[in-house]
Amino acid sequence: MGGAKPRNRNHHRADPISKPIKPPTDPELAAIREKRILPVLKDLQSAELKTRSQAASVIRNIIEDQKCRKLLLREQIVRILFDNTLTDSNLETRAAGWSILSCLAEHEEADFCVHIYRQDVLTALEGVIKTVVQAIESVEAPISTLPQAQKAVIWNLSTSIVALLVSLSEAQDEIVQAITKQPVFVNFLFGLLMVEIIPLDIRGEAALCLQTLTEDNETLSQIIADDGDRLKLLINSKDSGDLKGVTACGVLHNIFDSLQWAEHSTPNSGVSDASLIPTLVKYLDYGKSLTNRANGHTTETNPEQILQLALEIIASIATTLQETLEHGGHREKEFEGFDDKDETIEDDDEMDDGEEDGQNGEMDEEEIDADMDLVTGDALDDNEDLDGRPTLERLVQDAAPIIIELAKSLKGSSPEEKTIHSHALSALNNISWTLSSIDFSTGHLNKLQSSWTSMRQRIWDELITPVLASDTADIDLATSVTSLAWAVSRGGQGDLNIRPGEQQKFMALFHASKDLDSKGKSASTNGSKKPTQEGTDEFQGLGVKSIGVLGRLALDPAPIELNREVGIFLINVVSALPDTAAANVVEALNQIFDIYADENYAYDEAVFWKEGFYKQLEDALPKVKQLTKSVDKRKHNELRARTDEAVLNLGRFLKYKRSKREI
Known part of the structure; x- marks a missing residue:
């Protein structure tokens, strides 16, 4: 889960907010602060209703500008919103305040949403939702009879609430769980979907919010599934032909996924x-x-x-x-290494035990085929x-x-x-x-x-x-x-009809990826960026993907010349160690194992042995072992595990090829 730094609470100052805020050193920002930011913030806290309302509208119009937004945050706009604007006596001013907050949440990083969540924004949202629901459900003053300006305030407020819930839901799992536990939020979103008078764009955004909330959320999915009316509403909405319809499909998919409803396991x-x-x-x-954009035609x-x-x-x-x-x-079934009783006897024993234990619980072949x-x-x-x-x-x-x-x-x-x-x-x-x-x-x-x-x-x-x-x-x-x-x-398996030379295009892309990696490392050395960001999947790079394509194209029954060209390329990737990225080496070895595992293929003799692949792989084995040792498993756990596996499989592969050659 993501998290934000805890607020720095100073218990020795009577008023932590009273410390003067230093103006920015940048002349341009300092000028914007003096001319645009400070005056409007002063007006936002004015005793005059009209002044406050106008100030809120002005801030809403400038909030999307990054410089203004950062300056407003620097001047503690969030505190002012929570203390004053969101509880203003005037509904239009409150609506502008919620619009400002939702815009901040949309444009800032996730830690902003975590921050306002810890400021108890959900409780504030409950209060404003009650206001909106009362306005929509009012019998004394039906919303359909209200002047357009008053309806616009309610719709703008609804839009801001939904947008803020979306941003909060995308920020942190803990927030999603908190929203899920409070029925008021889901009730509000479904209420927006059900009331015909509510504008279509708001209903679409409400469905989008539900889609965000239900992703990987078994609890909420079960709550919705248990309510037949709500499930029926989503099913009926999916064909509406607008944003509400496509997002209803998204909500339903999330429910089916979370509850594992497939063709053969759905209750309905x-x-x-x-x-x-x-x-x-x-x-x-x-x-x-x-x-059709050029004709100027626009739709809702x-x-x-x-x-x-x-x-x-x-x-x-x-x-x-x-x-x-x-x-x-x-x-x-992917390559899992060749038989080697001496090296894998413990694993084999464990696998045998597992097979015996699972015989009674697994489906037989006919049941699997039927499934x-x-x-x-x-x-x-x-x-x-x-x-x-x-x-x-x-x-x-x-x-x-x-x-x-x-x-x-x-x-x-x-x-x-x-x-x-x-x-x-x-x-x-x-x-x-x-x-x-x-x-x-x-x-x-x-x-x-x-x-x-x-x-x-x-x-x-x-x-x-x-x-x-x-x-x-x-x-x-x-x-x-x-x-x-x-x-x-x-x-x-080697059955695609490719154009002459297309395999060379993928080789060129592999080399281009190496150049990109070199530039990235150079930039990270000279700048502040880290060479490898935490959470980066090394096996999703262009180089690995290029190797993967080439390996598949070279499989039997690929032409021998194509196999030879790709085989030499893959061997060179491995032989280039230590100047080859670990993930590229692992993928190249895996493709080599798949391509040359069967000695009955025509290219086994014509390519693997004739081109000296065995000797080159044998020479590369010490370098692959050294590569494994260089990968820090604390920082790159999967990469280390897969390089360890590659070393083990390379040894087995060489032993296997040698034994078949001697027969």
Whole structure:
């Protein structure tokens, strides 16, 4: 959980706030402070209602300017808001105060939200929510009869409350738990969804807030699921065609995920992620709106936001499904080292014990196949209604083609298009990784395999090849496309049809990643940034992804010349130690193990032995061992564990290849 520094309480001063605030040393900031900040803060605390109200409006208009915002914070705007503005006798002034606070929460770092949470902002929110609810539910003065100006105040106040709840929910798990425990907040959000007179944009933001709150929140998900009316409201809202609809899909997905409701384990028929995909695919039609910006036409809804949310939810559905498949034992079997009785006898004993213990509790093969049929849709009759197709089939046949077309249509001419394009690639990436987790060798998923094989090639031809051909200098785009290429290539074994020289493009990207790493280290040495940020995943870099793609392209039945070119590249990555990043070495070794594990492949003799790979790997073993020792497991636990594993597997691999050579 994130946290903020504890407030510095000085019990020896009668009034800790009374200490004069030093003006900034920067002349520009000092001038802004004198001319704009101090006068408006003075007016905000005026005894005159009109002056206070005008000051609150002025601050709301300048708060998004970073310089003004930082100066306002420096002058303790938060204290003034809590002590005066948020409890002002005038509702319009209070509404402006909440708008200022929500804007601060949106633009500042998470520790700002933690700070105001510790200032008991939730209690203050409970009070203002009561005011809004009373205004909306009033019988004596129905809100529909109020003047437009008065209604605007209520709607602005509602917007600020919801926005602040979103920011608080994104800041810290502890805050999410606190909000979940207080029924007033969830009741308020669902109340906004239910009342027809409330503007659509507010209802959409309320649904978005619920989506944020329900993410990985089993407690709240169960509360909503137990309330049949609220669950029905979300299901009915998902097809509304606006922000409220797509975010309702997000809330439902979070509930299904938290409560593990899948096709075969949902308490109600059709209440699972599979039911959301057709709706989400419809929301992808908002991509057409991005091409109509030049005519000046505007709509109430935000097509970029709706598109982004739809793609994010589809990507999350794919990831959730992958986790479900993996937990069910359907993971692709990866290289785990070669048999070595002397080195692994204890592990083997433990594995044998585990197999015996688990025999009675695990499903038999027929049950597993039946379970997979439910997930993939192969258990359905060919004449069954299309709406009965479960999640995996919907992702491949319904979502993927539309996302491909969407990604192709975006030219990246605006920041909005680049963002949506990135999310489209991410969604396809997640779908591809999920499909790569499935073992198609059993033959009972032939329909799905056929669909996915053609879809993989289409993704490569229409999205990956054009970027490779462009020699893009956009590293973010190159990284996204390389990640997608790796996921797509994992779906088969050396069976993708690639253009001549495309493997060299990935080699070039690997070398470009090394240059970027060098520049980053140089900048961190000369500046204040740390070379490696805490929490950085070393295995998500462009270099590792490039190696991963190349390894998959070189698998049998890849042409021998392609295998040789990639094999030499991978060997050189390892041999370049100590001038190669540890994660790159680990991935290169893993790909070598996968490619050359079977001595029956044609390229075993023609490439592995003829090119002297065995000798080069043998010479590299001491350097790999030294690499492992250089990784601090306290700072890089996963990296150390995987380098340790790579050393062990390299020794086993060499022993295995040597034994097969001697036979």
